Amino acid sequence: MARHFNLYAMQNIAAACDILETPLFTLAGVDGLSVLSLPDLLARLLAGSEITNFPRLAAAQRGHLWRFLVRCAGKALHERGWSVDEATKRSLGELAAAVRDTLRVAAGDSDGSRGAWMLYQAEPKQPGFLQPPTPDGEPPERKYARNTPSLLTSAIGSKNHERKNDGTRSLDAEQAAYALLDLQLGAIFGGRGNYGSQIMGSASGAGSGSPFMGARLGTGENETFRHDTAVLLKAWDRIRLENGLRGTVWALWTEMWDGESSLSSQRLDPAFIPLARLVRLGEPTAEGLFDTVWFRPTNKARVNDLTGGGNLGDPFTPRVPDLKKPDVLKVRGTLEGGYNYREIVNLLFGGDPKRPGVPSPSALALQGALHDHRSDVRVVFEGTAFEQGKTVGFYRREVLLPPSAEAWLSDTPQAVREVHGELMQRVRDVKSALNGAARVLLAGDAKPHDGDEKKVAAPADNLENQVDRRYLEVLLGATDRHTSGDETWRGNWAEQLSEWARIAFRETMEMIPTATARRYEREVHARGWLEHRLHRMRDAAGGSSPEITPDSELEESSV
Amino acid sequence: MSTSIATDTAPQSAGPPLVAGGSLTKQIAGVAARLDQLRQSGQRGPLAELRRLSSREIPGDAFWAMVERFDISRGDEAFWLSVLPLMVRHPHQPGARPGKVLETAGISKSRFERWLRLDSAGARREAGRLLSNLKNDGLDWVALGHALHRWNDGDRYKLARDFFVARERRDSTTTDGAD
Numbered sequence: 001m002a003r004h005f006n007l008y009a010m011q012n013i014a015a016a017c018d019i020l021e022t023p024l025f026t027l028a029g030v031d032g033l034s035v036l037s038l039p040d041l042l043a044r045l046l047a048g049s050e051i052t053n054f055p056r057l058a059a060a061q062r063g064h065l066w067r068f069l070v071r072c073a074g075k076a077l078h079e080r081g082w083s084v085d086e087a088t089k090r091s092l093g094e095l096a097a098a099v100r101d102t103l104r105v106a107a108g109d110s111d112g113s114r115g116a117w118m119l120y121q122a123e124p125k126q127p128g129f130l131q132p133p134t135p136d137g138e139p140p141e142r143k144y145a146r147n148t149p150s151l152l153t154s155a156i157g158s159k160n161h162e163r164k165n166d167g168t169r170s171l172d173a174e175q176a177a178y179a180l181l182d183l184q185l186g187a188i189f190g191g192r193g194n195y196g197s198q199i200m201g202s203a204s205g206a207g208s209g210s211p212f213m214g215a216r217l218g219t220g221e222n223e224t225f226r227h228d229t230a231v232l233l234k235a236w237d238r239i240r241l242e243n244g245l246r247g248t249v250w251a252l253w254t255e256m257w258d259g260e261s262s263l264s265s266q267r268l269d270p271a272f273i274p275l276a277r278l279v280r281l282g283e284p285t286a287e288g289l290f291d292t293v294w295f296r297p298t299n300k301a302r303v304n305d306l307t308g309g310g311n312l313g314d315p316f317t318p319r320v321p322d323l324k325k326p327d328v329l330k331v332r333g334t335l336e337g338g339y340n341y342r343e344i345v346n347l348l349f350g351g352d353p354k355r356p357g358v359p360s361p362s363a364l365a366l367q368g369a370l371h372d373h374r375s376d377v378r379v380v381f382e383g384t385a386f387e388q389g390k391t392v393g394f395y396r397r398e399v400l401l402p403p404s405a406e407a408w409l410s411d412t413p414q415a416v417r418e419v420h421g422e423l424m425q426r427v428r429d430v431k432s433a434l435n436g437a438a439r440v441l442l443a444g445d446a447k448p449h450d451g452d453e454k455k456v457a458a459p460a461d462n463l464e465n466q467v468d469r470r471y472l473e474v475l476l477g478a479t480d481r482h483t484s485g486d487e488t489w490r491g492n493w494a495e496q497l498s499e500w501a502r503i504a505f506r507e508t509m510e511m512i513p514t515a516t517a518r519r520y521e522r523e524v525h526a527r528g529w530l531e532h533r534l535h536r537m538r539d540a541a542g543g544s545s546p547e548i549t550p551d552s553e554l555e556e557s558s559v
Numbered sequence: 560m561s562t563s564i565a566t567d568t569a570p571q572s573a574g575p576p577l578v579a580g581g582s583l584t585k586q587i588a589g590v591a592a593r594l595d596q597l598r599q600s601g602q603r604g605p606l607a608e609l610r611r612l613s614s615r616e617i618p619g620d621a622f623w624a625m626v627e628r629f630d631i632s633r634g635d636e637a638f639w640l641s642v643l644p645l646m647v648r649h650p651h652q653p654g655a656r657p658g659k660v661l662e663t664a665g666i667s668k669s670r671f672e673r674w675l676r677l678d679s680a681g682a683r684r685e686a687g688r689l690l691s692n693l694k695n696d697g698l699d700w701v702a703l704g705h706a707l708h709r710w711n712d713g714d715r716y717k718l719a720r721d722f723f724v725a726r727e728r729r730d731s732t733t734t735d736g737a738d
Contacts, residue, residue, distance in 0.1 A: 517672060524724065527720070
């Protein structure tokens, strides 16, 4: 059931919006913009023409919507006993109808009389989409706090920007659906009464938020969606057995919840839809906009996570071992620094020997595509980092994997870890050299002094950025050479780092305070220090290029 | 008489503007060789005339002969007016790095730093006083000429490196000897 894209028409659907019936989700495809209901969208993603993107979706909401869609498709196909391949052979209409019927049943609302998929649910005893029934069956006006829809976000506003919690805001139906998904799937623990989503990063796994590490195949969304749905279906039994999700509760929002007790994670369905908070949308305005959200704090989290670390079988969740119990995996949240090359290598190949990461099932399953020597295989890292109750920022990074990554994207990527360890040691050597050189410029000698870290940080930061841009390519190339017996990668890396270090120092030198009267003397000594340390680093790496001295450049300029 | 020599009174130069480093190198080396030739042939007149060149006065025939011979562009005449007198006083000695030579001549590091911090015009103006410490010793005019012509950070850094590395080596030699 598609209709032409019309923003104004959308304003009329809010009051009677049933997610399974009403065209709501705007998408861009080969045939332009269109708006589809959830079952039609899932059918098109599985078996229809290519969808290129969701133009009305905010960047930070993409991962949450994607998770929801994959979980819905996974549930529908599993209940039908269809594989993804089987689903793709059906007509769009048949597929959409099957998905619609299955999801209605899965939400405990087989005939639609409860309104479990209604965006606005007037009856407090019944659930609305991602809005559990009120605990006492009373209208939310009684015991819920009145808020604006700006509450519906995983971001925590601490500055006066548009997402500030208390800001006045209204959402149309599509935006409200995205915002509900953002809150219920992405909310973190925000203090007593404000519990987080079941898939958020745990404190002992480091990082925060609901991290997203997913595959990306081709240029559109469809192939990736089929890949991810297949991953979920394949993992179904393992999630039941290993993660302990042996139950039947799929649509958490349809269950009664008093906010005083938690549901055991064992009662969850492997493809359950996460739920964080008790919220209800207020009645939409005459213009079809939602301007009221009712919120009620709870004394318990919705689910009692018996895995102890949010390890609930999510296809997009990267994990790391618990520091105290290495055999227990914890969700690796988004770190404050986002997804830099160290984090990416750790999550893909377990590059951190102290805490080797485990890729998300979606990313791990890319081995098949890499085996076919495809050149459009990517991994997407997304997540919002939080710190001390504030939103640090949303990070997104897409990494292209070369076919050679297949061998290393496995359970025992030992070779890539060895090479990574050596490459990282050289990076540490060069950063140390840059810090020393910066200190010579700052104070005349390379010894660290109290409080000078920030003053001398610019060259090493610049180097990190250079390394960050190229590292994965270097690492995989070096690993290939290492395994084929060619060890020249060590010298090449040392030379490359030396070059980057010189550039980094030259570009950032002016950011380091120095005595004007001694500027040139200090610069000469600083660069001399840097060259000396780089020479030692190249020696350690087995390189043989000579140290650059004033005399070695004599011939360049003299006649 | 104060005159803008480089633009008003100089004859047209046929050569292209000096942009490539290579052509400046050839010019400096050629001028140095020509000055040596004049010295060896005992032609004191042109040498004296070139030694007295000043940016405040109209240059004489010896200067224009150089301009003609080495295809010096109009835009570079001011540079050559300031450098030629110095080249007459201090002969070209390939490989004698200017920074190192100045350090050996006993220039203090603070004075050298101050000179490096000057702008291009100031550096050319003060170069004579700095080089006067060399007595009649030579130096690599290709290196110094390039530096004075461009006077960018890289050139100044090279001068500084030669100077301070030489100083470092001298200090360490002195210390070793004391031990």
